[in-house]
Amino acid sequence: MSVLTERAQNLIEEFELFDDWMDRYQHVIDLGKELAPIDESFRSSDYRIHGCQSQVWLQPGQEGANVQFRADSDAQITKGLIAILLRVVNDAPAHEVAGADLAFLDQLELKEHLSPTRKNGLDAMIKQIRLYAGAMAARSSQSS
Amino acid sequence: MNSIAAMPNTANTPDLDAVRAAFPALQTEVHGHQVAYFDNAATAQKPQVVLDRIDQYYRQENANVHRGVHTMSQLATDAYEGARERMASFLGASDSREIIFTRGTTEAINLVASSFGRSFGPGDEIIVSAMEHHSNIVPWQLLCERTGARLQVVPVTEDGELDIEEFPILLNARTRLVALVHVSNSLGTINPVRRIITDAHGLGVPVLLDGAQATPHAPVNVQELDVDFYCLSSHKMFGPTGVGVLYGKAEHLEAMPPWQGGGDMIEEVSFTGTTFNEIPHKFEAGTPNIAGVIGMAAAADYLETLGWSWIKQQEQDLLGYATTQLSGIEGLRIIGTAPKKAAVLSFLVGATHPYDVGSVLDRLGIAVRTGHHCTQPLMKQYGIPGTVRASFAFYNTRPEIDRLAEGLRRAAQMLA
Structure with a gap:
């Protein structure tokens, strides 16, 4: 089992603990609050993810061969969703993240309860994470 | 209150x-609750009578309008043109030729921008306000790009009213049109349109009102307002989506060039030149949204009965x-x-x-x-x-x- 799949599985189990939808939302909101802040210089249109009704900024980063993203949003539920994504991809090898389908979000049963605009935003975020990871993986393989 | x-x-x-x-x-x-629907300004729900009317049209009257000699085409034409009479009376217009069916308010505004605005030129001015819906901003911006005209914007005060003192200052000899929202979709503000129309007409400037949020809430009488153009959307007033009305004073509509070409809007077509139909048909190219128009008239009936x-x-x-x-x-x-x-x-x-x-x-x-x-x-x-x-x-x-x-x-x- 890849590290990504394992982490996704843990998240799915974690979310299964909540029967009530409001509690599930509360958990998403709380996860967002734990997100590490981004550097202010990344709070710009260059790093903004388009397609979200709320504003989302993604700060790419790398530690060795592993990705290390940070992100922020002005909406708390969005921020929580980012936190969930980053919990899965951060500290994972860039080449794995670049190829990941990140479909685990469907299993959290979160995606189907999001508005279409939010879903588009989330898809845009996933796409951007994979693009960055792809570029990082390419750089790592060139330098090694 | x-x-x-x-x-x-x-x-x-x-x-x-x-x-x-x-x-x-x-x-x-x-999500397990009966919906509490508070998004009526986006689109309103439809009463059974409107749904039934649309259903009946498709089941029993469906035929193209203004075309056939056959009975069903005549039935459909009667229903469609009857709906025009109905919408004329709904808006207090004296003449049903002043009612143009559009896809909605957005298309009505685009029609005016495209056709009435064709004669605008560099230095001409169009007055809008800071509380306009994008559909009453962007068509004018596109017109300005094409013609060199300029937008002037009436500011909005902190509590969400038009800064009405600014309006006469912006109004001048270069003003070609005032295009304002009657009722604000995001704030609910009812604008003092009568006063604005009087001021604008004082300088001979015509006024267009975006009535999308007004017609679901209160009766509108275009003759009393003396407004030049009035736009509405059926779906916001409990009718079907995809249809609306542009009311225009006949004197304007007759002088305006057509904006879309096709069937129904022509008198005679040849490769040396085409002559156009009379108003309102001049502005309704192609097969219209017949079911929508008939459904919209049913919604007008419903509102007035209520x-x-x-x-x-x-x-x-x-x-x-x-x-x-x-x-x-x-x-x-x-x-x-x-x-x-x-x-x-x-x-x-x-x-x-x-x-x-x-x-x-x-x-x-x-x-x-x-x-x-x-x-x-x-x-x-x-x-x-x-x-x-x-x-x-x-x-x-x-x-x-x-x-x-x-x-x-x-x-x-x-x-x-």
């Missing part, structure tokens, strides 16, 4: 339960009650506090994002709009990303508003 007195139970007063029962979509269950006085009383009661109930919520800030408002309540809860509040409310079966409501310049002026908007219709109830207040308290707690 804040009167809590029960409505008099006279024979002329519609029964709210019976009214609600006539709207099938109000019975929809959302009665404007009851509709207004019910909506003002809901607005007053909601304003009181929501004002009691800690940190809730109402955006748009003009004294004359339609039943629209835009607000923010503390520092929470409208999107988060809307998502929590949705889980509780409460439908509100969140975001900039297609009025980005206005949101920028207030320095906010958007608002949560609850927009009421006559079929909403006080217990639904209690659910909204309770839901907002819960959202505020979760997002704290």
